[in-house]
Amino acid sequence: MEARIIGLKGCGKTTLVAALAEGRGEGHIATVHVGDPRVRTLSEIFQPKKTTFAEFKVQEAAWPEASARKGEMERYLDSVAGGQLYLQVLRAFDSDLLGEPAHPEADLEELDREFLLFDLIRVERAFERAKKAPLPDIGKKALVRCQEALESETPLREVDFDASQLSFIRGYQFLTLIPQLLLVNTQSESGWDDGRLEPLTRGRQVVAFPFSDALEVSRLSAEEQDEYAAALGLPGPAAEVVARAAFSQLGLISFLTTGSDEVRAWPIRKGETAREAAGAIHSDIQRGFIRAEVVPFTDFMSHGGNMKACRDAGVLRIEGKDYVVADGDIINFRFNV
Ligand SMILES: Nc1nc2c(ncn2[C@@H]2O[C@H](COP(=O)(O)OP(=O)(O)O)[C@@H](O)[C@H]2O)c(=O)[nH]1
Ligand SMILES: [Mg+2]
Known part of the structure; x- marks a missing residue:
């Protein structure tokens, strides 16, 4: 599984990569070890030669350098395609560097709107091209459904396509087709109410914690992480919290194997x-x-x-x-x- 970390400039994407990587990151890419406490417990019991956590890749879709030719947002959207899950980061901390106070609701609305528009333009271009090279019937029907959904501001991940329609439209790499998690980067020691995003979540899970605190926690050994996370009021180490939400959003579960050679978690589909x-x-x-x-x-x-x-x-x-x-x-x- 590969997840893309997306979000407006300065929201904390690179910080999140670092926190999830627990020291194994390389800038914009990291392999996240799913911090499954069951694996740790079994490892203590079996004392195996090797302990292997389930893992998944994350990659930050970073903002492009400014360019005179094309708008920043347009170039960003061109670069975010790929992966099976988007981790959308929302800034809810204030920062002197960034100036403007945080407005996560407006940021979420902005990126959601841009995603819908991007997909709608893709559909319209597909119809344009179809004038020269006609589409198969099933493709035409699928694209009409996409167009109807997008025009009524419904992301494609909410549309109930059948398998053949889905395999056709996958080729277009629509942005709103990919499931999302909302990760709110909150201000340390200040309250955050998940309810603030309620009208905008549309079935996406919300996980909120201060990324800067999570980054500090991630630098500690596995044994120390739980305690320090609790002391800082975090729901747990970032790799554990984000992985749990990602697995549940994607319908993944883990089964476990044990023995003196290896204790291991294996992710599969529910x-x-x-x-x-x-x-x-x-x-x-x-x-x-x-x-x-x-x-x-x-x-x-x-x-x-x-x-x-x-x-x-x-x-x-x-x-x-x-x-x-x-x-x-x-x-x-x-x-x-
Ligand atoms: N106060 C505070 N600052 C943060 C937090 N997370 C990130 N930052 C700062 O915000 C700036 C942008 O973060 P970065 O991860 O580079 O954002 P990106 O542009 O989305 O990759 C950096 O200066 C970070 O140190 C946080 O949780 N609290
Ligand atoms: Mg960055």
Whole structure:
């Protein structure tokens, strides 16, 4: 999974990349380790050679240098396409450098409006081109639906396209088709009310915290991060908080594997079966799938973090290939190759 960090100039995008990277960032790009506390707990229990967190990439879509030829916003919009999720950053802190007081509502409205307009222009250009090279029927219908939605200020991510329409319009890289999270960069030690954005969120989750504080927290060791985050009144380390919201917005969950070699979290789509989940690890395990031995993380912990105790108590279940994997399932796949 790859997320794009977007937002107006100075809202805190680069600061967020740094906070999410926990020291592993390279300017505008970072690999985020999903700070899953279950993985840490299992790692303490199993003491494996290797502990692997789920991860995803983030990339900042930075503002272009000023240019006389084309408007800044226009050039920005040309550069933001890509990724499966937008993390839209909104500035809610005041800064002498930036001068103007924060107005996150207006900023959100501005970028939302620009996204709608950008997509609408794309649709209109597609119709223009279709005069010379006609579109397939399904494509025409899909684009008409896009146009209707955009003209009534509905982002395309809210439109219920069928699979064939969706695969057609994906080719256009519409900006409003990509799901979004709203990340509010708040002022340290001053109140913030999520309700302020309520009329504008349109189903997007809102996560608010001061990025500058999150950056300080991210510089500490994993063990110290929780405590310092709590002391600063943060909902948790940024990588954990943002990953949790991103996973839930995209319908992703994690299953877990354990052992003396490796403890690891594997992200999959909610609704995937045991056999599909096996494929996340290796195609051989999927192909040779026999059964899955499953213990939910919470059951594992309530049985003393001991597999044998789980087996004896009957909370370790044997599941077949069609079992729908749940978030936090600890799974041992039986397979032959
Ligand atoms: N006071 C305060 N300043 C911040 C915060 N986050 C970022 N800044 C400052 O705002 C400026 C712009 O931040 P930056 O991350 O570069 O924004 P970008 O243009 O969106 O990449 C920098 O000087 C940051 O140090 C914050 O949470 N609080
Ligand atoms: Mg930047």
